[in-house]
Amino acid sequence: MKKLRSEEYGGKGKLKEYHVEVLGKQGDRIPISLYASIIYEGGQEVGSIGFFHDMRLRLRLKKELDSAQSQLLQNEKMASLGKLAAGVAHQLNNPLGGIMLYSRLIQEEYELSDPAKADLSRILRDAERCRDTVKELLVFARQTRQEKQFHDINKALSRTLFLLEKQVLFQNILIETRLSADIPLVLGDIQQLNHVFMNIILNAAQAMDGRGKLTISTDLSPDGQKVIIEISDTGPGIPEDVLPHVFEPFYTTKEEGKGTGLGLSLAYGIVESHQGLIMVKNNPDQGSVFVIELPINPS
Ligand SMILES: Nc1ncnc2c1ncn2[C@@H]1O[C@H](COP(=O)(O)OP(=O)(O)O)[C@@H](O)[C@H]1O
Ligand SMILES: [Mg+2]
Structure with a gap:
C-alpha cells in the first residue's frame, strides 16, 4: 500500500x-x-x-524461445564450419592421393637403403593419417552418401563395445550397460551411428584415463517416438568454459597428436542428419553424460 x-x-x-x-x-x-x-x-x-x-506461461515461452534461438545460432555456426571443412578436405584429397601413390611406387620400384625405407614408410604413415582426418571431415560435412535402414541400436552399441573393450585403454574400466528391450528399430546409417558411439565412448575412456566406470543405457522416450542413448563416465567432467565448444570442429583440449578435435563435431553432424539431438552435461557427482536422441522414423 x-x-x-x-x-x-x-x-x-x-x-x-x-x-x-x-x-x-x-x-x-x-x-x-x-x-x-x-x-x-x-x-x-x-x-x-x-x-x-x-507469469509462468509467459516466462516459460520466453525461455523456450531463447533456447530455440541459441540452438538455431549453433546450427548456423556448425553448418558454415562444415562447409569450410569440406572445402579444405576436397582440396587436400587429390594431392594426398598423389603423395601416397608415389611413395608406394618408390617403395616398390627402387632398391632403397634401410634408412631411406624407414623415412619413406614414415611419409606414408603420416599421409595415411592425413587421409583419415580428411575422411572424417568429409563425413562431418555429410559429403558421403547415407544408407539408411532399420537397425537395432542395442546391437550396434554392443558391437562397438565388443570392439573397444579388448583395447588396453579399457582394461581397468568397468562397463555397465542398461539396454532397454523395448526400443524399436531405428531408421539410420548404422556405420555412421557406430562412429558416433565409438567416438563418445573413446572420449569417455580417455577422460577417465583408463580407470573408472562407463555406463551406457538405452530407453524409449515417453512419447514413444525416439530412442534415447545415454553414455556417462566417471572422469573429471567438462569445465564450464570448454562445454560450449566441444562440438566445434578442431576443438580439442588434448595435446598435439592425441586429439584431432573432430570426433564430436563429426558425431554432431551425423546425429543431425538423422534429425536427432546430441547433448552433453556434467554429472552432478562426477564425470560427464552424453545424451543422444534419435527419432525412430525420421521424415
Ligand atoms: N567424456 C568426456 N569427458 C571430458 N571431456 C570430454 C569428454 N568428451 C569430450 N571431451 C572434451 O571435448 C573435446 C573435443 O572432443 P572431440 O571432438 O572428440 O575431440 P578430441 O577427442 O580429438 O579432442 C575433448 O578434447 C575434451 O576436452
Ligand atoms: Mg575424441
Whole structure:
C-alpha cells in the first residue's frame, strides 16, 4: 500500500506492472505481474483494486524461445564450419592421393637403403593419417552418401563395445550397460551411428584415463517416438568454459597428436542428419553424460 500511495510506481494511487512472487499452496513460487490502483471518493481512499497476472506461461515461452534461438545460432555456426571443412578436405584429397601413390611406387620400384625405407614408410604413415582426418571431415560435412535402414541400436552399441573393450585403454574400466528391450528399430546409417558411439565412448575412456566406470543405457522416450542413448563416465567432467565448444570442429583440449578435435563435431553432424539431438552435461557427482536422441522414423 505504501508503494501504491507513492508517486514512483506509475503515479499516486497506481501500481503498474509490479513484479512480485507469491507462494502457491504447494510452496511453489509463482511470479506475478501486479497492476493495482486505489479508489478515491472525494479525496478519501475508499478501496483498492488489483489485477494479478500469473507469469509462468509467459516466462516459460520466453525461455523456450531463447533456447530455440541459441540452438538455431549453433546450427548456423556448425553448418558454415562444415562447409569450410569440406572445402579444405576436397582440396587436400587429390594431392594426398598423389603423395601416397608415389611413395608406394618408390617403395616398390627402387632398391632403397634401410634408412631411406624407414623415412619413406614414415611419409606414408603420416599421409595415411592425413587421409583419415580428411575422411572424417568429409563425413562431418555429410559429403558421403547415407544408407539408411532399420537397425537395432542395442546391437550396434554392443558391437562397438565388443570392439573397444579388448583395447588396453579399457582394461581397468568397468562397463555397465542398461539396454532397454523395448526400443524399436531405428531408421539410420548404422556405420555412421557406430562412429558416433565409438567416438563418445573413446572420449569417455580417455577422460577417465583408463580407470573408472562407463555406463551406457538405452530407453524409449515417453512419447514413444525416439530412442534415447545415454553414455556417462566417471572422469573429471567438462569445465564450464570448454562445454560450449566441444562440438566445434578442431576443438580439442588434448595435446598435439592425441586429439584431432573432430570426433564430436563429426558425431554432431551425423546425429543431425538423422534429425536427432546430441547433448552433453556434467554429472552432478562426477564425470560427464552424453545424451543422444534419435527419432525412430525420421521424415
Ligand atoms: N567424456 C568426456 N569427458 C571430458 N571431456 C570430454 C569428454 N568428451 C569430450 N571431451 C572434451 O571435448 C573435446 C573435443 O572432443 P572431440 O571432438 O572428440 O575431440 P578430441 O577427442 O580429438 O579432442 C575433448 O578434447 C575434451 O576436452
Ligand atoms: Mg575424441
